[in-house]
Amino acid sequence: MIKENGNETSTEDLLKTAAAWHDEGRKVALATVIKTWGSSPRQAGSIMIIDQNMTMLGSVSGGCIEGAVIQEALEIMDHGKADILEFGVGDEQAWNVGLACGGTIQVYVERLEAT
Amino acid sequence: MKRAILDELNLAKARKETTVLLTNLKNGEQELIYPLRSDVKHPLLDDLKTAIRDDKSYVHVTENEETFIQVFNPPLRLIIVGAVHISQFLVPMAQSVGYEVILIDPRSAFGNKTRFPNCEITNEWPDEAMEDLKPDHRTAVVLLTHDPKLDDPALEASLQSDAFYIGALGSKRTHAKRLDRLSSLNNLKRIEGPIGLDIGAKNPAEIAVSILASITKFLRHGDKK
Numbered sequence: 029m030i031k032e033n034g035n036e037t038s039t040e041d042l043l044k045t046a047a048a049w050h051d052e053g054r055k056v057a058l059a060t061v062i063k064t065w066g067s068s069p070r071q072a073g074s075i076m077i078i079d080q081n082m083t084m085l086g087s088v089s090g091g092c093i094e095g096a097v098i099q100e101a102l103e104i105m106d107h108g109k110a111d112i113l114e115f116g117v118g119d120e121q122a123w124n125v126g127l128a129c130g131g132t133i134q135v136y137v138e139r140l141e142a143t
Numbered sequence: 144m145k146r147a148i149l150d151e152l153n154l155a156k157a158r159k160e161t162t163v164l165l166t167n168l169k170n171g172e173q174e175l176i177y178p179l180r181s182d183v184k185h186p187l188l189d190d191l192k193t194a195i196r197d198d199k200s201y202v203h204v205t206e207n208e209e210t211f212i213q214v215f216n217p218p219l220r221l222i223i224v225g226a227v228h229i230s231q232f233l234v235p236m237a238q239s240v241g242y243e244v245i246l247i248d249p250r251s252a253f254g255n256k257t258r259f260p261n262c263e264i265t266n267e268w269p270d271e272a273m274e275d276l277k278p279d280h281r282t283a284v285v286l287l288t289h290d291p292k293l294d295d296p297a298l299e300a301s302l303q304s305d306a307f308y309i310g311a312l313g314s315k316r317t318h319a320k321r322l323d324r325l326s327s328l329n330n331l332k333r334i335e336g337p338i339g340l341d342i343g344a345k346n347p348a349e350i351a352v353s354i355l356a357s358i359t360k361f362l363r364h365g366d367k368k
Contacts, residue, residue: 043156044153047149050146050149058144062168062200063201071199072201072202072213073214136166139144140144140149141144141146143145143147
């Protein structure tokens with residue numbers, strides 16, 4: 029359902045899916061790439077959606093940092109305070125999660141609010 | 144993100160209207176703007192329009208605020224006039240690059256599902272079809288019929304639109320004749336003719352590559368050489 033090549037198409041599908049998940053009563057978080065430096069596989073504006081069961085769709089990197097973003101997203105689903113996560117070379121955490129592509133990336137994570 | 148904003152965003156996308164989501168990164172406040180509407184006023188309007196043209200989301204920094212400008216452009220479209228041999232290669236290539244492809248050819252012997260199984264086809268005359276399709280700033284138009292009866296009306300319609308690319312097949316001589324025929328129209332320089340990047344393409348598939356390369360260049364670099 030998600031096409032990696034058609035960026036716009038996939039974003040559209042993701043936002044529709046986020047609404048559908050929310051309608052089902054799931055908790056939903058959105059993770060959006062807001063800044064990239066150097067080489068990074070997903071450009072600013074790329075989106076990933078996550079629910080409370082760690083179901084995820086879309087991507088914010090080539091698979092390097094999604095795990096760490098999901099962990100953070102679960103917390104943000106609970107307390108509701110949006111946050112900016114940064115991953116990059118030289119950052120111990122980024123190395124641990126395997127951002128081997130050589131770039132730095134900032135991801136904005138927020139909860140989908142009913143009102 | 145508030146659910147109301149998500150719903151509004153989904154509606155705008157369904158209408159294929161360009162929107163920009165502004166997120167204040169300090170306090171999380173968000174607003175949805177429609178910068179291409181004629182009555183819109185916003186302090187960042189020029190920046191938003193540039194972001195839309197470049198299809199580039201980014202963090203806009205001022206002294207007191209950081210705002211994430213997130214562009215939601217409608218999908219890219221490619222309108223091809225002429226269901227010819229080149230089109231049989233261009234259609235799948237453009238689809239895999241992310242274009243929604245629409246093929247126009249009133250000659251049903253050319254434009255039919257047997258020859259083009261996975262593509263929207265209209266057998267209307269190009270001027271009528273173009274009126275329905277309304278090319279926008281995310282649309283490329285390619286004229287491949289060699290036949291002035293078919294190409295010219297489509298060209299005329301394209302020149303009045305915001306299409307980011309207009310290309311017409313034919314040699315330098317053919318193109319010069321075309322420009323003569325259309326000399327009463329404005330903006331003829333917008334037409335790329337001969338069509339495509341000069342990569343020495345020899346057969347229909349290679350010509351399709353050169354056309355798609357040129358479209359990509361216009362999309363990403365504007366009309367810079």
